Amino acid sequence: MRVTGVVVEYNPMHNGHLYHLEQSRASTSADAVVAVMSGHFLQRGEPALVNKWARTKMALQQGVDLVLELPAAYSAQSASLFAYGSIAVLDRLGVVDTVCFGSESGDIRPLQALSNILVEEPPLFKTFLREELQKGHSYPRAASDALARFAALDPAIDSELAQKPNNMLGLEYLAALKKLNSSIEPATITRIAAGYNQETITHPSIASATAIRKATFETGIETAENLLPAVSYRVLQEEFAAGRGPLSxxxxxxxxxxxxxxxxxxxxxxxxxxxxxxxxxxxxxxxxxxxxxxxxxxxxxxxxxxxxxxxxxxxxxxxxxxxxxxxLSVADGPPYIRVLGFTGRGQAVLRAASSRASVPILTKLPKEKPKMLEFDLRASRLYAQGYSARQPGAELWDITRPVQIENW
Amino acid sequence: MRVTGVVVEYNPMHNGHLYHLEQSRASTSADAVVAVMSGHFLQRGEPALVNKWARTKMALQQGVDLVLELPAAYSAQSASLFAYGSIAVLDRLGVVDTVCFGSESGDIRPLQALSNILVEEPPLFKTFLREELQKGHSYPRAASDALARFAALDPAIDSELAQKPNNMLGLEYLAALKKLNSSIEPATITRIAAGYNQETITHPSIASATAIRKATFETGIETAENLLPAVSYRVLQEEFAAGRGPLSxxxxxxxxxxxxxxxxxxxxxxxxxxxxxxxxxxxxxxxxxxxxxxxxxxxxxxxxxxxxxxxxxxxxxxxxxxxxxxxLSVADGPPYIRVLGFTGRGQAVLRAASSRASVPILTKLPKEKPKMLEFDLRASRLYAQGYSARQPGAELWDITRPVQIENW
Incomplete structure (x- = not known):
């Protein structure tokens, strides 16, 4: 069984994500797709529009076979830590063959060359980074500029790739694979397919999730209906009607x-x-x-x-x-894999993983919880304070809600 | 000039308070009445129904000449610390002749005898207190019962007075006067005047402020109109209309x-x-x-x-x-006296106090603030988070609002 991993937030899952999911499955000939997904607090440092259970439902009903939770200790952190935690979850599952992510170019080799610089941190690169930081730039901007300057010294590397912000997470995934000495193969697909119809389907980028959220807050979810797959739209409507979103x-x-x-x-x-x-x-x-x-x-x-x-x-x-x-020892990687939900094929992945995972796979919560898991529970309790309508028992949903099983 | 001090919360100021204020003034032949008033968090551990500026307005427009703020370090604390802070403010002003408080009996002597026990803490009283606490009672209940048991040994003391909860704060005021070695004379008035008409004017007790708040929250301020003096009613209406209450x-x-x-x-x-x-x-x-x-x-x-x-x-x-x-060194007493507002007579009190007060009298805030004053400002910033309608600048009102001058 060929298993492909993807790193997602699905905030919310839109047409672009659907396209990326299908491309990932097709280009890697995957039998099953495993998504590692941020829980309630996301990489941009925001609370999720709707909770992780609703977002898991969207994922499972739209083609993901197994949803694993990225611990909160990694999810609202720098690109580097976010990528490290995500890749570590996929790596520790023990059965993922390929990790597939979007990039501007769709070609993995030039990205590999750049990510090597991030991992090896040659002295000259560090000098460039210090210089860029001294200009008053933010860390991500400085890192990207320093990377481009360093790469420009090597004609074999396409240094321009370093300055496309959508590539930076990809470079960090590659760096994480190296740091973890992982056997997972990286693969990338271009973010925009040629001939892809911009008018009926949104640009498959982070910006379009941003645009959907913006429309939702400003003019209501109805105005974003044509930007969303039917399943996502229905789940969002249900959540909003119940007072569980949209949260900001x-x-x-x-x-x-x-x-x-x-x-x-x-x-x-x-x-x-x-x-x-x-x-x-x-x-x-x-x-x-x-x-x-x-x-x-x-x-x-x-x-x-x-x-x-x-x-x-x-x-x-x-x-x-x-x-x-x-x-929390984030540098050691997550000491558990938390399962949010799975399909029939997802269960087959879990069965294969049961003898190969390097950390416990949790489909329900153990009595003795690692600190990192306690932190996930805290994040959920605090997230629940934002619901516009009181949700009885919401602070305990991490414990009381069973793992989701869909599309059996 | 004879100056009488009272300890108040005015949450809100009702007919019973008005009665107590007039009785205090009359029975002590006062030329001016100084009230030390809790700020935003009160002795029962609650946020005030409306902010301290609105409650100051009620006080000044209804007969109080000078309103001083009880620092937040004392206001939401045990009866003993609350009383100590309040009496210390009055004592440090240097011009208060009498402090007048309500009690069940209206006779100061038996209360003095009981409060001496609280100050001196004889070993047998402490034993009784320990025993009562061991029964699982709360501290106030245990203290009251131990006091009654100890007092019962002395036929000269009316031990029953110890078990009337409305007397406990009075006993603590007396104890505070002693601890501070204050020259202020204590006086007490009965809480219910003989022949006082229960049907048109509420019982002048803490319970009736509770009843007014309850009515306000459950059925609206209108249903409490006949329980409130016209000034209080108008101020409350204004505050509520502006989204600054009722807070709970x-x-x-x-x-x-x-x-x-x-x-x-x-x-x-x-x-x-x-x-x-x-x-x-x-x-x-x-x-x-x-x-x-x-x-x-x-x-x-x-x-x-x-x-x-x-x-x-x-x-x-x-x-x-x-x-x-x-x-915050609460045992040392407040290192400043914060003025919330005054009338013409109140200004005369302040003038007399300027050479006799033992700590700085603040009509505006100094640049270098004692820790206890910083804590007051924090309490106000946090109180402001409860307003139902956003009040621009409310977090800075402690600094930007001038002291109130009324009934000039």
């Missing part, structure tokens, strides 16, 4: 402002991602901002990007301090 | 549940008032409760009274740890 940072306004207003600069600096004076800017902005959007707008600078600030706010909301992050 | 714990639901859901038992136990296993009960209850009312109901036991739990929740919301309470 504004749903956590009181919690977040309370945490900021009771914090000292020193206390705030203990949270992961709050550094380099960000604590003072956040505390100042909190005194003036009426919304979380305003808070971020007032805090933003060239160095503190929107995403960096949102990730820092996620750490504040979840109470993730540097000390706790150390205790 | 439910207005802080997300903030409070977020703080609980991200806390560990050890972390929770650091907060003032969270002790003796209360942390586990709170964390368990938070997983099941839909409202703060349910949270407290699920947490309550014979030992953990409603009030004790609410005070503990106030510490959690305000982030008041035992360590910070130590840093």
């Amino acid at each position: 940072w504004e749903n956590y306004r009181q919690a977040l402002f309370t945490l900021l207003h009771r914090a000292t600069p020193d206390g705030l600096r203990e949270y992961v991602g709050v550094d380099e004076g960000l604590e003072h800017r956040l505390l100042e902005a909190a005194l003036r901002a009426a919304t979380v959007h305003e808070l971020i707008t007032l805090t933003k600078t060239k160095r503190y990007t929107w995403t960096k600030i949102q990730r820092a706010l996620t750490s504040v909301l979840l109470g993730l301090t540097r000390r706790e992050q150390k205790e | 714990w439910e207005n802080y639901r997300q903030a409070l549940f977020t703080l609980l859901h991200r806390a560990t038992p050890d972390g929770l136990r650091e907060y003032v008032g969270v002790d003796e296993g209360l942390e586990h009960r709170l964390l368990e209850a938070a997983l099941r409760a839909a409202t703060v009312h349910e949270l407290i109901t699920l947490t309550k036991t014979k030992r953990y009274t409603w009030t004790k739990i609410q005070r503990a929740l106030t510490s959690v919301l305000l982030g008041l740890t035992r360590r910070e309470q130590k840093e």
Whole structure:
């Protein structure tokens, strides 16, 4: 059985994701597709539009065979840590042959050459990185520019690829595969298929999920209907009708402002991602901002990007301090694989994995929980505070909800 | 100039308060009445129905000449600490001749005899207190019962007075006067005047403020109109219309549940008032409760009274740890007197006090703020998170609002 892995957030799962899923399956001749999916807090540092169970349903009903949860300790973090956690989950399952991700070029070899630089960090690259950071750029921008400068010295490498932001996550996946010494083969597909009809199906990019969320918040989910597969649209409608979304940072306004207003600069600096004076800017902005959007707008600078600030706010909301992050041992990779749901083929994957996975596969939660799993539960309890209608028992759904089985 | 002090919360100021104010003025032949008033978090461990500026307006327009703020470090604390802080403010002003409080009997002498026991803590009283606590009673109940048992040994003392809960705060005021070695004379008036018409004017007790709040939340402020003086009614209507009330714990639901859901038992136990296993009960209850009312109901036991739990929740919301309470040096008394407002006569009091007060009198905030004052500002910022309609700049009102001058 050929198994292909993908890294997803599905926030929400749209036509572009569907296209990527089908391309991944076809181009790797996969018998089954395994998705590792962020839980409730996402890579851009945002709460998910709808909860992970709803997003799992979308995935399973639209072609994913097995959904594994990326632990919260990795999901709202830098591209590098996010990629490392995601690839580690797929690697530890023990049965994934290929990991397939989208890129601008659709060719894996030039990306490999670039990612080697990220892994090996040659002294000259580090010098370039320091220089770019000194210009006041954000870390991702500096890394991308330094990578391009270093790569330009080698005519065999297409240095322009480093500066396309959509490639950076791909480079990090490749770097993670190397760091983990994984036997999983990387593969990439182009993000836009030739002849693909832009008018009826959205551009399969992160931006289009952004556009769908924007439309949902501003004019209602109805105006995004033609951007979504029928299954996603129905699941979203159900969730919204039940008061479980659409969620954004504004749903956590009181919690977040309370945490900021009771914090000292020193206390705030203990949270992961709050550094380099960000604590003072956040505390100042909190005194003036009426919304979380305003808070971020007032805090933003060239160095503190929107995403960096949102990730820092996620750490504040979840109470993730540097000390706790150390205790979570993120560098060791996740010590468990959490199953959110599976199809019939997904169950076959799980059966094969049962003797090959290098960490326990959890279809229900053990009594003795690793710290990293406790942190996932905390993230879920806190996510539940944002629902517009009270959901009885929502703080315990991680424990009470059975693993989802679909398309049997 | 004869100056009489009163300790108030005015949550809200009702007919009973008005009666007590007039009785206090008359019975002590006062030229001016100074009220020390809790700010935003009150002795029962609750956020105030409306903010301290609105409550100051009620007080000044209805006969109080000078309103001083009881620092938040004292306001949501045990009867003993609340009384100590309040009496210390009046004492440090340097010009208060008499402090007048309501009691069941209206006679100060038997209360003096009882309060001496609280100050001196004879070994036998302490033994009784330990025994009563061992029965599983709350601290206030145990203290009251131990006091009654000890007093019963002395036929000169009316031991029954110890068991009337409305007397306990009075006993603590007397104890505070003694601890502070204050020259202020205590006086008491009976809580219910003979022949007082129960049908047109409410019973002047804490219970009636409770009844007014209950009516306000359940059936609207209109149904409480005949229980309130016209000024209070108008101020409350204005505040509510502007989205600044009525506030209760439910207005802080997300903030409070977020703080609980991200806390560990050890972390929770650091907060003032969270002790003796209360942390586990709170964390368990938070997983099941839909409202703060349910949270407290699920947490309550014979030992953990409603009030004790609410005070503990106030510490959690305000982030008041035992360590910070130590840093605030509450036992030394407030290092400043914060003026919220005054009338013409109040200004004369302030003028007289300017050369006699033992700590700075603040009519505006200094640049260098004592820790205790910083804590007041934090309490105000956090209180502002409960307004139903966003109030621009509300987090800075402590700094931007001038002291109130009324009835000039």
